[in-house]
Amino acid sequence: SQTIHQWPATLVQPVGSPLSLECTVEGTSNPNLYWYRQAAGRGLQLLFYSVGIGQISSEVPQNLSASRPQDRQFILSSKKLLLSDSGFYLCAWRDGTIEAFFGQGTRLTVV
Amino acid sequence: KQEVTQIPAALSVPEGENLVLNCSFTDSAIYNLQWFRQDPGKGLTSLLLIQSSQREQTSGRLNASLDKSSGRSTLYIAASQPGDSATYLCAVRQQTGANNLFFGTGTRLTVIP
Numbered sequence: 001s002q003t004i005h006q007w008p009a010t011l012v013q014p015v016g017s018p019l020s021l022e023c024t025v026e027g028t029s030n031p032n033l034y035w036y037r038q039a040a041g042r043g044l045q046l047l048f049y050s051v052g053i054g055q056i057s058s059e060v061p062q063n064l065s066a067s068r069p070q071d072r073q074f075i076l077s078s079k080k081l082l083l084s085d086s087g088f089y090l091c092a093w094r095d096g097t098i099e100a101f102f103g104q105g106t107r108l109t110v111v
Numbered sequence: 112k113q114e115v116t117q118i119p120a121a122l123s124v125p126e127g128e129n130l131v132l133n134c135s136f137t138d139s140a141i142y143n144l145q146w147f148r149q150d151p152g153k154g155l156t157s158l159l160l161i162q163s164s165q166r167e168q169t170s171g172r173l174n175a176s177l178d179k180s181s182g183r184s185t186l187y188i189a190a191s192q193p194g195d196s197a198t199y200l201c202a203v204r205q206q207t208g209a210n211n212l213f214f215g216t217g218t219r220l221t222v223i224p
Contacts, residue, residue, distance in 0.1 A: 006154070034211070043115070043216040044200070059211075090154055092212075100145065100202075100212055102155040 003027060006091045006103030013110055019064075019078040021106050023091030026072065031093040033074040034100075035066055038088040050074060086110045113138045113205055117215035124191055125223050132186040132218045134201035142204040144184050146175050149198045149217070158199075159186070191222045 006023045013019060025031050035047040046059045048066035056066050063082050067075045074091060091103040114137045124130050134144070143162045147155040159168045159175040161184070167176040174187040184201055198219045202212040 036214075041216075044202075044212075044214040046211055046213075049211060088152075092155075099157055099160050100204075101157065102147075104154040105152070107152060 004091060004093055004101055004103045006106060008106060009104065010107045011109070013081050013108065015083055015110055016080045019076070019081050019085070019108070021076040021089055021091075021108075023074045023076075023103055024072055025074075025093045028072070028093070028095045030071060031095045033068065034092040034094075035074065035076050036090045036092065038090060038105075040087070044090065048076070081110045083110050113203060113213040115201060115203060115213050115215040117199075117201060117218050119218060120216065121219040121221075123221040123223060126191060126193060128191050128222075129187070129189050130191055130220070132188070132199050132201075132220070134184040134186070134215055136182045136184075136203045136213070138203075138205070139179050139182055140206040141179065142206055144175075144177055144201060144203050145212070146173075146184075146186050147200040147202065149200060151198075155200065188220075191220075193222045193224045196220055196222050 003026045033050045036044045037047055038044050048058055050056050050068045053068055064078050086109050089106045092100050094100045116135045118133045141163050145160045146158045148158050149155050159170055161168045161177040163179055172189040177184045198217040200217045202214045204212050
């Protein structure tokens with residue numbers, strides 16, 4: 001069966017520090033991968049999606065970047081975090097099926 | 112651009128009551144609509160998915176309907192239980208672009224024992 005792993009679960013980082021969040025999927029090949037952010041009191045905002053290795057599309061201009069070095073690995077990064085980067089980050093995947101599946105999320109607090 | 116709205120934003124009901132959550136979307140060019148559940152501090156769990164050609168889907172005490180032409184969906188929960196307390200999100204998958212999901216802001220449900 002397919003599973004999705006996302007880590008870390010929580011993270012507290014100072015302003016200006018770098019960020020790396022990792023997401024991996026098991027049990028499927030060539031999935032579409034997504035990074036979402038959920039800010040307090042707001043809906044999920046799509047940040048990046050990838051349809052294949054090295055293929056990244058950005059939905060919103062921001063302080064973050066994404067990479068897909070392997071078929072089932074999706075990484076969200078920042079060189080210098082801002083206070084406004086705080087939020088709940090969710091990774092999701094979808095393959096040829098019609099349903100989307102989500103990881104357990106990472107709570108990022110920038111202090 | 113697709114906009115998804117969920118009403119109400121929060122709902123409290125006594126245990127055993129039947130309830131309806133509402134979701135509306137502005138662009139009817141969708142592939143499907145998906146209802147998710149999110150517990151505090153957790154990821155999303157898929158509950159039901161309705162294809163654009165379908166009118167409803169059922170899973171246990173949950174029933175979701177879709178009226179694509181009017182841009183509306185409802186999630187019906189029968190005989191609510193305290194364990195149903197969570198935030199419920201609806202999302203539509205666009206036919207255009209990268210077929211991405213657009214989410215509503217959710218309805219926070221509290222079922223009171």
